[in-house]
Amino acid sequence: MSGDNKSGTSPAIFCPAPGPRGDVVVLGHGSGGRLTADLVSTTFLPALSNPILDRLADGAEFDIGASRAVFTTDSFVVNPLRFPGGDIGSLAVNGTINDLAVMGGRPLGLSAAFILEEGLPIDELRAIVHSMRDAASRAGIQIVAADTKVVERGKADGLFITTSGIGVLPEGLRLGPENVRAGDAVLASGPIGDHGIAVMSAREGLQFETTLLSDCAPLNALVATMLESGSAIRCMRDPTRGGVATILNELAKGAGAEIMIDEAAVPVRAAVRAACELLGLDPLYVACEGRLLAIVADADADRVLDAMRTHAIGSGSCRIGTVTALGRSRVLLRTAFGTTRLLEVLAGAQLPRIC
Amino acid sequence: MSGDNKSGTSPAIFCPAPGPRGDVVVLGHGSGGRLTADLVSTTFLPALSNPILDRLADGAEFDIGASRAVFTTDSFVVNPLRFPGGDIGSLAVNGTINDLAVMGGRPLGLSAAFILEEGLPIDELRAIVHSMRDAASRAGIQIVAADTKVVERGKADGLFITTSGIGVLPEGLRLGPENVRAGDAVLASGPIGDHGIAVMSAREGLQFETTLLSDCAPLNALVATMLESGSAIRCMRDPTRGGVATILNELAKGAGAEIMIDEAAVPVRAAVRAACELLGLDPLYVACEGRLLAIVADADADRVLDAMRTHAIGSGSCRIGTVTALGRSRVLLRTAFGTTRLLEVLAGAQLPRIC
Numbered sequence: 001m002s003g004d005n006k007s008g009t010s011p012a013i014f015c016p017a018p019g020p021r022g023d024v025v026v027l028g029h030g031s032g033g034r035l036t037a038d039l040v041s042t043t044f045l046p047a048l049s050n051p052i053l054d055r056l057a058d059g060a061e062f063d064i065g066a067s068r069a070v071f072t073t074d075s076f077v078v079n080p081l082r083f084p085g086g087d088i089g090s091l092a093v094n095g096t097i098n099d100l101a102v103m104g105g106r107p108l109g110l111s112a113a114f115i116l117e118e119g120l121p122i123d124e125l126r127a128i129v130h131s132m133r134d135a136a137s138r139a140g141i142q143i144v145a146a147d148t149k150v151v152e153r154g155k156a157d158g159l160f161i162t163t164s165g166i167g168v169l170p171e172g173l174r175l176g177p178e179n180v181r182a183g184d185a186v187l188a189s190g191p192i193g194d195h196g197i198a199v200m201s202a203r204e205g206l207q208f209e210t211t212l213l214s215d216c217a218p219l220n221a222l223v224a225t226m227l228e229s230g231s232a233i234r235c236m237r238d239p240t241r242g243g244v245a246t247i248l249n250e251l252a253k254g255a256g257a258e259i260m261i262d263e264a265a266v267p268v269r270a271a272v273r274a275a276c277e278l279l280g281l282d283p284l285y286v287a288c289e290g291r292l293l294a295i296v297a298d299a300d301a302d303r304v305l306d307a308m309r310t311h312a313i314g315s316g317s318c319r320i321g322t323v324t325a326l327g328r329s330r331v332l333l334r335t336a337f338g339t340t341r342l343l344e345v346l347a348g349a350q351l352p353r354i355c
Numbered sequence: 356m357s358g359d360n361k362s363g364t365s366p367a368i369f370c371p372a373p374g375p376r377g378d379v380v381v382l383g384h385g386s387g388g389r390l391t392a393d394l395v396s397t398t399f400l401p402a403l404s405n406p407i408l409d410r411l412a413d414g415a416e417f418d419i420g421a422s423r424a425v426f427t428t429d430s431f432v433v434n435p436l437r438f439p440g441g442d443i444g445s446l447a448v449n450g451t452i453n454d455l456a457v458m459g460g461r462p463l464g465l466s467a468a469f470i471l472e473e474g475l476p477i478d479e480l481r482a483i484v485h486s487m488r489d490a491a492s493r494a495g496i497q498i499v500a501a502d503t504k505v506v507e508r509g510k511a512d513g514l515f516i517t518t519s520g521i522g523v524l525p526e527g528l529r530l531g532p533e534n535v536r537a538g539d540a541v542l543a544s545g546p547i548g549d550h551g552i553a554v555m556s557a558r559e560g561l562q563f564e565t566t567l568l569s570d571c572a573p574l575n576a577l578v579a580t581m582l583e584s585g586s587a588i589r590c591m592r593d594p595t596r597g598g599v600a601t602i603l604n605e606l607a608k609g610a611g612a613e614i615m616i617d618e619a620a621v622p623v624r625a626a627v628r629a630a631c632e633l634l635g636l637d638p639l640y641v642a643c644e645g646r647l648l649a650i651v652a653d654a655d656a657d658r659v660l661d662a663m664r665t666h667a668i669g670s671g672s673c674r675i676g677t678v679t680a681l682g683r684s685r686v687l688l689r690t691a692f693g694t695t696r697l698l699e700v701l702a703g704a705q706l707p708r709i710c
Binding site for chain 1: 381403405415417473476485491499501502503504505
């Protein structure tokens with residue numbers, strides 16, 4: 001893997017990291033990294049704390065009658081609205097499906113709330129709504145509730161979409177980092193960073209030798225196959241904002257575990273590697289929108305990988321690391337040079353507005 | 356009721372009504388009135404149509420195991436962020452609770468997704484989050500899932516909040532305009548228009564002799580009491596965007612019914628009446644955020660009203676009209692002058708960004 005990080009700390013390229021946390025919102029608060037976690041822990045949780053929210057999972061789990069439901073929400077503010085391989089519409093649908101899927105939930109329905117800027121061409125809106133329909137249809141899901149608001153010209157940026165989703169967990173399934181054991185395998189479902197680089201290339205007008213497409217895709221069918229394989233899957237996450245490095249740290253923290261990642265085993269496309277070198281980015285911090293990370297029992301790793309590879313979007317699945325010990329929460333990277341360093345969460349705002 | 360509408364058509368005061376529907380989004384598309392309905396029918400429904408969404412109710416109904424769930428979403432873009440009697444936080448919590456409540460749903464949990472503008476003071480965000488906590492606590496609900504995104508300065512307007520909610524319906528309960536019968540009574544839970552005028556007064560810096568507070572409040576306890584009264588409640592709606600007139604038209608259309616409203620029976624506070632006269636508005640088109648309209652069997656009307664009046668927020672409940680016939684969808688207003696005229700849905704954008 002290229003784009004290695006000379007300083008040993010996570011990069012903050014496109015936005016100056018604020019000094020001591022200021023008293024106003026900065027772009028980094030939306031990065032999914034350390035500043036987002038700060039905002040959550042100092043502003044949201046003290047007021048809203050409850051046992052479900054405090055888990056800080058991709059969504060909430062609670063009982064509805066005899067069923068176990070999962071519930072999640074995300075706003076999408078990607079810039080530009082269209083990028084190679086997707087647009088804000090497909091992203092908003094897949095993003096919420098994926099949050100349900102990695103919790104183990106079978107999605108039942110989505111809602112979509114639109115904030116439109118006055119002056120947005122109706123044809124552009126219509127194209128995005130069609131893209132949502134196609135994404136939902138591909139995943140076998142329906143959008144069952146919606147809302148539309150309009151704000152004056154200059155008070156939004158074209159449009160923002162917030163999707164929420166409800167799913168049900170298969171009976172008896174309880175995924176979560178608390179299930180992680182020493183020796184477990186860490187799997188990735190394919191090459192990382194495609195989405196973030198595809199959005200950046202569209203935003204900055206970058207040209208690559210080959211067209212790089214976002215990995216934006218629904219993970220629910222892949223997850224269903226993984227669960228049906230009968231393997232001991234401990235937990236899953238989709239490495240969106242903050243990238244693989246940040247999500248691994250969240251898993252390590254949730255599990256109270258040390259995770260060792262083998263840099264050479266992490267799949268990165270040549271175009272993503274090249275773009276990261278050009279832009280001074282580390283692919284481990286670049287968002288995916290159609291990939292998942294899974295921690296599974298070591299003995300079941302090959303069986304899960306075989307199942308994952310039967311899906312087009314899981315064909316590049318591979319093992320990228322191991323849970324080396326319990327008791328200390330950290331992520332270590334064995335670099336391509338044979339050294340080992342701490343892999344930290346994203347600081348600052350590496351790639352603002354990629355979702 | 357004052358603020359009567361000389362032309363016999365609904366007013367469009369603050370925004371020039373667009374001519375033939377243009378090819379860009381205009382503020383009126385967010386009004387909740389005719390232009391919103393146009394956008395839904397020409398842009399959203401053709402792509403996203405499914406039996407649940409097509410009902411165009413306040414939310415979706417579907418089965419989760421043996422339970423009947425309701426699910427709803429709304430974005431909140433109110434300007435200014437604070438107004439007498441509430442702020443965007445309490446509004447976002449109560450608005451979604453109320454959409455669940457008027458469907459008959461007992462709210463189980465809410466999600467909240469924040470879109471923050473770079474530069475928003477953290478103290479302001481914190482105050483709004485505290486307001487959400489207080490509103491949720493008052494209603495006995497928890498916020499169980501959340502998300503935060505940040506956009507650059509000038510790309511949003513302080514903050515927008517999207518809330519979604521899940522609830523469960525009591526067994527056997529099926530509310531909906533299809534239940535409406537000729538002779539049914541039309542009830543309102545209190546004075547109308549307080550919210551819209553409170554927001555407008557804050558936005559425009561208007562001063563009234565008495566402080567007018569928004570009616571922003573949770574309706575779930577009031578609805579629970581109404582359902583427990585054992586009366587034949589056909590359907591309920593909260594008259595938010597587009598006001599009582601627009602929501603009554605939606606009910607009439609859903610029921611295939613003619614509704615006659617007695618203008619003199621519609622409760623309007625003196626301050627709202629005065630503000631509407633000053634601003635050239637009709638209170639029947641001004642939004643409430645803590646009121647409901649209910650259609651109930653005529654024989655049960657007094658019993659329901661007695662139950663409603665036991666609640667502080669229902670103390671002003673009264674009968675405002677009657678379902679006069681089935682077969683023709685329209686709303687008629689018997690004016691204070693003794694004449695009868697058609698009461699139409701809101702055209703244009705009377706009060707932009709009041710929720």
